[in-house]
Amino acid sequence: MTNGFQKSVSGDEFSGKGNDGSSCVHGRIQFCALQTLAKRRIVAVKRGLCTLVGFGVLMVTSSTLGQSPDAAALQSLKQELETLRQRTAELERKLEELSAASTSAPPASVAVPAAPEKPAPSEALAAAWTPTQPISIARSGQDYLNLSFKMLSTAGWSTSTDDPPELELGHHDPQGRGFTIQSAELALDGAVDPYFRGFGNINLSLDPDGETHVGLGEVYLLTTALPGNLQVKGGQFLAEFGRQNTQHAYQWDFVDQPIVLNRLLGPHSLRNPGARLSWLVPTPFFTELMLGVFNGQGNSAFSYRASSLNATHGRTSLDRGLRDPGDLLYVPRLCSSFDLTENQTLVVGTSAALGPNNSGEDARSQVYGFDLFWKWKPSTAEHGFPFVSWQTEALFRRYEAGADSDRGLPTETLRDWGFYSQVLWGFKRRWVAGLRGEWADGNTGAYDSDDRFRGERLRIAPNLTFYPTGFSKVRLQYNYDDGERFDIEHSVWLQFEFLLGTHGAHKF
Amino acid sequence: MTAKNKHVRRCWLLCAWVVGACILASSSAAAKLKVVTTTADFAAIAREIGGDRIDVTSLAKPTEDSHFVDAKPSLILKLNRADVLIEGGAELEIGWLPPLMDAARNSKILRGAPGNVMASEGIEMLDVPAVLDRSMGGVHAVGNPHFMTDPVNARILAERLARSFGELDSKSSDYYQANLRQFSSRLAEKLTEWQKRLTPYKGSRIVAYHDSWPYFARRFGLRIDLFLEPKPGIPPTPPHLAHIIKTMQEEKLKLIFVEPYLNWRTAETVARQTGAKAMLVTQFPGGVKSTEGGYVALIDYLVESVAKGLEGT
Known part of the structure; x- marks a missing residue:
């Protein structure tokens, strides 16, 4: 049962009737004696509360008069106020507990009638805590950080054994026939202080031999108070190239990552230690200009200074260091958005990623991308449904491959391109049907016969996703694969996701 | 004047215009x-x-x-x-x-x-x-x-x-x-006026699609504690609706609150089977016709609709 002491006080101010009088008038005389007793105690606590608040107000006003209102003073005042506020809240809570314990009468007010009996769930909600109940450590708004744990897994079968992977190249894609734990991730975020927000996620992955690997996914801070509409992100993070590269596997609309992203940005997505400066351009519509600078090293910088044979297209990796600032990886992006109508939004962007690669002393790579996202959702949508969205990304890469005489590979320029286009239709609350078509190809290279990351490929994938709540999903997907390096292959995947803890908000 | 000078002057003019526009924009802001x-x-x-x-x-x-x-x-x-x-x-x-x-x-x-x-x-x-x-x-x-x-x-x-x-x-x-x-x-x-209007219906039970009315209910002495959703955020299921329909018939409940973004058809079906009325309600001024006037207009609408809906019960 809810107890509305504070509420009844404010209610009385409206109705202009006394607290005591009203409860007796309503035929609860038998409670009056009991209540008076309780009220005496309440009044005592209330008096203490008033003194506290008065003291706080006095302190605030005196310090405001005495000091120039510079930022530091303001800040400390705010903190003081916050502490006071918390203490007041605590006292209020105690007051409520006290009054709840000492009287079984409903809130005493004309405006507030006896709260009716509630059905089972609500009753459980309002019930007092008992020692047998679990203690929650994370409660929204009461901790310094948001904490969540997500798990994504698939079960499926394919006409291809996909070993070594030909169809599914991505690190978080289903690893062939049977069961795959695609991702298990612990995510943390929160406000560091008034100037920064911090994010971090730790990935656990299970390889086909059953070994668990722990990886640092993203860890970065974001400024919140830079002037001039500027913002800096620093740490290790997914580069802002196109739309899907910044998404984690559980945010994907399909079971697997598009072919062209796996090929050009890499199986681990483009993710590296670095920094990014962003400027919100003062145009009438949303425009953001970004420049990311990264080390560009390691297998999560696939087209750049990565060391695997897949990345260097057969060349022995040179492990070039950073000789000058030009050897860093630069990722500029320009993105704009328009509300076409009240219910339709369009986002268009263009990105590039420019840096050296490990296949030759002076070899460099350039990846360019264009992306588009359109969404329709009526203004009376039920839990976000129905909706229709369309997302497309097209990428092109120029890869200067160095010579490797030991392996008989010449100096050559590899050109790769491809696109994917997907339509999602949230046709009914909790249900989304999707269709993705994609195609990738490139010029001929010397290593092509052994290269799983090149050659023409076409894939069509319809899927159907059911979201029981925002914290879980079940997805069924069929893949039709047609590639230069294999026959036509069919795969079916059933995916399951769950989330514990704080629900991360949805980006657009 | 040379062409180059002309170009420079044009550039300056453009700069001055941009700066001026910015100042104007910020001052009006x-x-x-x-x-x-x-x-x-x-x-x-x-x-x-x-x-x-x-x-x-x-x-x-x-x-x-x-x-x-x-x-x-x-x-x-x-x-x-x-x-x-x-x-x-x-x-x-x-x-x-x-x-x-x-x-x-x-x-x-x-x-x-x-x-x-x-x-x-x-x-x-x-x-x-x-x-x-x-x-x-x-x-x-x-x-x-x-x-x-x-x-x-x-x-x-x-x-x-x-x-x-x-x-x-x-x-x-x-x-x-x-x-x-x-x-x-x-x-x-x-x-005072709203409370007076609803005094005859004190303690009346109203069904709602979603549990978003506890504050309204408490202030105006109503019972809004029966929901079409079996649990908050979970869409209605046939067994749960059957239970709701039975309760509604037993207690002769007359009103179902539905927000514009919820499934009107489900509420209508329940209303038809129980002789109750599905009522379009909103918590936001402008969410339903004739609530555009602001907060008072919104509560006016809610109170009036509830009073009319419960008339004769």
């Missing part, structure tokens, strides 16, 4: 307080207090479910240019506001800044769960966030806004206070 609210109910209260001295924009449309707003980039722009943000807190906007705030880079409206008003502050929250357990459905850790349906809470917010606006725009402080006095006394007057 300083004239009015730019207030952004997450939902239309907060916007309506802000308008009562700020009058013509503020510009008010609501991020969510009045017909929209305030839990499921798309974090569109155009909203980032609105937040970026705001002097004041009024948010509900209490997990109301948890699904869409955080990424917008991260992208908006406006320190004036961050939590704890003078330009940030958390409407749930100072409100006594109902339905605060003792245990957090999502098997109970979409419950909110800090209580039911739909507190604005109680006019007393509207007045608490109005007081807070008059104070905040006055701090940020001290020249108009008296104006805001005067508006607050006017709004408060009008609200007090109306509250």
